[in-house]
Amino acid sequence: MAKLKLRTMLGDYPHTVPIKTGKVTSDVVDLEFTEAEVPHDHFKEVVRGEFDVAELAIMTYLQAKGWNRPLVALPVAMNGRIQHAQICYNANRGTLAPKDIEGRKVGVRTYSQTTPTWVRGILQNDYNVDLSKVNFVTFTDGHVPEFKDPSNCTRAAAGKKMADMLLAGELDAMVAGVGDLADKGVKSLIPDPKTAADEWYKKYNLLQVNHILVVKESVAKEHPEAVRDIYRMFVEGKKLGAPALKPGEIDPRPIGYAINKANFALAAKYAWQQRTIPREINVDEMFDATTRTLGA
Secondary structure, three states, X not given: OOOEEEEEEOOOOOOOHHHHOOOOOOXXXXXXXXXXXXXXXXXXXXXXXXXXXXXXXXXHHHHHHHOOOOEEEEEEEEEEOOOOOOOEEEHHHOOOOHHHHOOOEEEEOOOOXXXXXXXXXXXXXXXXXXXXXXXXXXXXXXXXOOOOOOOOEEEOOOOOOHHHHHHOOOXXXXXXXXXHHHHHOEEEOOOOHHHHHHHHHHHHOOOOEEEEEEEEHHHHHHOHHHHXXXXXXXXXXXXXXXXXXOOOOOOOOOEOHHHHHHHHHHHHHHHHHOXXXXXXXOXXXXXXXXXXXXXX
């Protein structure tokens, strides 16, 4: 029996490299890979249905689901982290605490992007920040065209760069890590973000998932055996390629419905709180009858 050929887009991660290099094989599917050095450059194509199997940002997937794109999630986290370190400010202009961004300008590359959605969720739910009082300055549109930035967003002038605007005082904070701006007086908005992230994880025991694995709905409906085998490949790929976790280290690539259900549910909760999706989405809607049983 001929293998099912599936156009596939995946980035290079410890658990995908064994699949992409042929160390993990299948008798059921033939994954035909598109070069994807920067996966998010292909997310609009994924939303348009140009791939059968693909990596996709979880918040983009929720938007796609909300606007009725025929995609189905597998309970596979491509990557994730706790995002407390991903918002910073220019301390040369005074000290800011999370609540202080109300009434101020905060840069964000794309409003509906996954990292900003997680960061806003942290600020809203754990630091009592009223997001409606923050003026978000955006630079690009998202991957699902139906979504429009909310009224408290303004678009940066063409050619402007977010880090330059922060250093020049045109922004009060930006959704990004401090990185190499530390020597220019830029600090994390959330003090001691690593400790704050560890405490958040201890409190919730959840991972803030960035990218997930999706398939076209037609593939899931017509070839459930193929979907199950793709899942098997990721389980094997993780065993072969992912490094062993250190004591106390958070697994950034959890695989399986049981371990990911609450992670995915929190993403849906934050997306609905911030109205980046057109309706509330129950976590079970993100899967179908086949993918809901994978690692259950």
